[in-house]
Amino acid sequence: MQPSDELINELSDICGIVPEYWDIFGKKHSTSIETKKAVLSAMKLDINSADKTRNEINKLKGRPWNSFIEPVKVISVNEQPLSIPVYMPVREGDDSRLALSWSIKDEKGQIDDYSVSGNAVTISDCRWIDNVRYLKIDLNANGSRDIGYYSVNITGFCPGTAVSGKSKIIITPDSCYIPPQLGKPGTSRIWGLYLNLYSIRSSQNWGIGDFTDLKKITAWIAGLGGSFVGINPLHAIANRKPGGISPYSPISRLYRNFIYIDVEDIQEFKERNKAGAITGLADFARLLEELRSSDLIDYEKIASLKNGILLGLFDVFYEKLKHNGRCLERVEDFKKYVSEEGETLDSYATYMALCESFKDHGAESPSLITCFDSWQEWPAEYHDPSGKAVQEFKERSEKHILFYKYVQWLADRQLGEAAELAKLLDMPVGLYNDLAIGSIGGGSDAWNYQDVIAGGTDVGAPPDGFNLKGQNWGFPPIVPEGLKKTGYKFFIQAIRKNMKYGGALRIDHALGMFRLFWIPSGMPASHGAYLKYPSEDLLRIIALESVRNKTIVIAEDLGTIGENVRETLLRFRMLSYRLLYFERNYPDPSFTRPGKYPDMALCSVTTHDLPTIYGYWSGRDIEVKKRLGMFPDESSLHSHISERERDKALLFEALKSAGAILEGQADATSAMTPELCLAIYEYLAKTSCKLATVSLDDAIGTMDQQNMPGITDSYPSWMQKTPVTLEQIMSDKWFKTLSERLKANNQR
Numbered sequence: 074m075q076p077s078d079e080l081i082n083e084l085s086d087i088c089g090i091v092p093e094y095w096d097i098f099g100k101k102h103s104t105s106i107e108t109k110k111a112v113l114s115a116m117k118l119d120i121n122s123a124d125k126t127r128n129e130i131n132k133l134k135g136r137p138w139n140s141f142i143e144p145v146k147v148i149s150v151n152e153q154p155l156s157i158p159v160y161m162p163v164r165e166g167d168d169s170r171l172a173l174s175w176s177i178k179d180e181k182g183q184i185d186d187y188s189v190s191g192n193a194v195t196i197s198d199c200r201w202i203d204n205v206r207y208l209k210i211d212l213n214a215n216g217s218r219d220i221g222y223y224s225v226n227i228t229g230f231c232p233g234t235a236v237s238g239k240s241k242i243i244i245t246p247d248s249c250y251i252p253p254q255l256g257k258p259g260t261s262r263i264w265g266l267y268l269n270l271y272s273i274r275s276s277q278n279w280g281i282g283d284f285t286d287l288k289k290i291t292a293w294i295a296g297l298g299g300s301f302v303g304i305n306p307l308h309a310i311a312n313r314k315p316g317g318i319s320p321y322s323p324i325s326r327l328y329r330n331f332i333y334i335d336v337e338d339i340q341e342f343k344e345r346n347k348a349g350a351i352t353g354l355a356d357f358a359r360l361l362e363e364l365r366s367s368d369l370i371d372y373e374k375i376a377s378l379k380n381g382i383l384l385g386l387f388d389v390f391y392e393k394l395k396h397n398g399r400c401l402e403r404v405e406d407f408k409k410y411v412s413e414e415g416e417t418l419d420s421y422a423t424y425m426a427l428c429e430s431f432k433d434h435g436a437e438s439p440s441l442i443t444c445f446d447s448w449q450e451w452p453a454e455y456h457d458p459s460g461k462a463v464q465e466f467k468e469r470s471e472k473h474i475l476f477y478k479y480v481q482w483l484a485d486r487q488l489g490e491a492a493e494l495a496k497l498l499d500m501p502v503g504l505y506n507d508l509a510i511g512s513i514g515g516g517s518d519a520w521n522y523q524d525v526i527a528g529g530t531d532v533g534a535p536p537d538g539f540n541l542k543g544q545n546w547g548f549p550p551i552v553p554e555g556l557k558k559t560g561y562k563f564f565i566q567a568i569r570k571n572m573k574y575g576g577a578l579r580i581d582h583a584l585g586m587f588r589l590f591w592i593p594s595g596m597p598a599s600h601g602a603y604l605k606y607p608s609e610d611l612l613r614i615i616a617l618e619s620v621r622n623k624t625i626v627i628a629e630d631l632g633t634i635g636e637n638v639r640e641t642l643l644r645f646r647m648l649s650y651r652l653l654y655f656e657r658n659y660p661d662p663s664f665t666r667p668g669k670y671p672d673m674a675l676c677s678v679t680t681h682d683l684p685t686i687y688g689y690w691s692g693r694d695i696e697v698k699k700r701l702g703m704f705p706d707e708s709s710l711h712s713h714i715s716e717r718e719r720d721k722a723l724l725f726e727a728l729k730s731a732g733a734i735l736e737g738q739a740d741a742t743s744a745m746t747p748e749l750c751l752a753i754y755e756y757l758a759k760t761s762c763k764l765a766t767v768s769l770d771d772a773i774g775t776m777d778q779q780n781m782p783g784i785t786d787s788y789p790s791w792m793q794k795t796p797v798t799l800e801q802i803m804s805d806k807w808f809k810t811l812s813e814r815l816k817a818n819n820q821r
């Protein structure tokens with residue numbers, strides 16, 4: 074017998090499926106029973122019959138009473154002394170015969186032991202479940218502990234009963250890190266450049282921006298008085314079309330795309346390339362020229378070229394590693410990196426090695442281009458990372474796996490050099506990194522964390538003004554209950570690893586920490602549903618890592634915003650993400666004046682998913698969307714054209730009112746010019762926002778946006794290079810003028 078709608082609704086409510094929401098157009102959407110069933114199944118709940126559905130309801134309703142101790146507890150550093158609740162089955166009359174012992178271990182291995190028994194046991198509640206009497210017992214640990222991660226082991230005794238359990242305690246600060254110079258209202262604002270590193274065209278790179286380009290840009294912006302350089306996510310991706318080139322659809326958010334490595338800056342390359350032994354080869358030179366001169370990035374060719382070279386370099390390094398004699402310092406640094414990364418790196422490298430092995434049926438030559446669309450296509454015995462087949466593979470593929478660790482070490486060290494350069498140049502922030510909201514279902518993260526990541530559904534967004542059909546982002550969501558059961562391990566790693574080397578971290582789609590839009594497989598985005606997340610726990614963990622790493626957090630809070638989201642983010646001192654295009658005096662479409670922008674925010678004109686200022690002003694994005702068939706009808710197209718002309722006039726008027734543009738300089742019907750672009754950024758500089766970001770694409774006059782959401786094969790998303798070289802960009806006097814204008818506005 075199939076479960077009734079009432080049972081499905083009850084289970085959905087317990088699991089946090091939002092029954093209805095209002096979209097950006099003010100339209101109410103009710104979540105259908107079909108969508109609820111699909112989401113519950115994706116959460117690995119058994120709803121195949123009414124009895125099984127009731128069983129799931131009863132299990133969830135019985136928590137935490139039926140679990141002895143919760144797997145994780147996240148608290149404020151100001152909520153001490155620490156109190157740990159446990160739940161024990163105790164017969165009536167046996168309360169005074171209880172005895173409990175527990176230990177709390179900190180990250181340095183120091184252990185504090187406690188015990189309590191008899192009348193000293195603190196009983197705070199009682200409940201009967203299925204005719205069993207449970208007591209809630211509060212275990213109190215005296216003293217105050219620092220912020221950090223603690224492990225707890227507890228054993229409880231009662232006549233006829235002995236129970237034990239483990240838990241993680243996470244003690245956090247109440248807010249994220251803010252540098253002293255930005256901590257007080259009215260303090261100086263800072264600015265920086267945002268760019269897509271892959272898009273950089275330079276005389277030295279191999280057809281895609283790399284870490285040496287990043288170092289040059291960092292030094293250049295520091296020299297102009299900029300405080301940070303913002304970059305796209307550097308996560309590991311498949312590096313092949315159509316779906317494997319987006320930095321926001323990685324195979325792993327824990328490791329980096331090797332394609333950004335400057336191969337020529339590796340010691341082993343310098344050793345092997347004496348007298349042009351590599352770069353002097355005619356075939357190599359021709360391919361390199363082809364990759365550099367192309368207007369679009371050929372990820373697969375670049376990845377193949379770098380992969381082949383890196384394999385040879387690894388052979389050189391492997392000899393050093395085996396003999397442990399030559400270049401001892403370098404070998405020791407590699408060993409240290411591998412040791413610190415531990416199981417996480419080992420699992421990632423194993424995934425990569427398995428991908429390659431199944432592609433070439435056991436070929437010995439590794440490849441950094443992910444070869445299978447998903448690990449689900451592997452033989453079934455390899456689906457379990459801890460299974461016998463995988464362990465045997467690791468034993469016979471030690472060198473193969475070590476290659477991928479070597480590559481990640483190279484990427485880590487080159488990125489670290491860019492971050493260190495920013496520090497040496499006294500940049501207040503330095504690198505401003507970006508964290509994607511998820512990773513693809515066939516990737517390393519999904520393979521290694523199957524108990525956390527859902528299947529049979531994707532993350533996306535409901536319809537909005539820029540995407541009328543909604544968006545499906547093509548990767549699975551994280552299951553909230555899975556996060557808790559694992560002590561938030563994966564989430565902690567993702568935050569920590571992406572804060573490394575960064576003075577700021579942008580969290581893409583930060584609304585997903587409150588509620589995330591799940592789209593069941595086979596359904597359009599408009600049929601998706603929101604699912605609630607343990608936001609307080611997640612925000613506290615971010616605050617902890619932020620303080621430890623001294624990293625500013627920018628929460629990308631665009632889209633359909635739920636109640637009190639921005640207020641909560643502000644409470645944790647996470648900067649809001651404010652875009653000129655969207656800052657209006659709603660319902661009036663006029664643009665928000667600089668004085669009305671919030672203090673705790675980063676402001677910018679646009680993002681990778683939206684038109685550049687040149688494209689916006691010319692209507693290029695509307696033309697492209699028309700060509701791609703993205704407007705449902707002619708009426709919608711004409712409405713967008715009309716609104717754009719209105720908005721240009723409103724923006725021009727706002728610029729004049731703020732004194733950011735001179736009378737008679739231009740008007741809203743004229744073309745975008747470098748001076749008008751400068752005036753727009755001067756307008757942002759007049760706001761009270763802590764950070765102001767200048768888009769490189771805006772600054773150099775790029776017409777087309779980097780990504781067209783919802784389009785996979787008829788638009789060159791993530792492939793467009795800068796129209797001019799980095800060397801030409803760095804010599805452009807526009808940036809010096811920009812720096813002077815921003816500095817002048819900051820001193821007013």
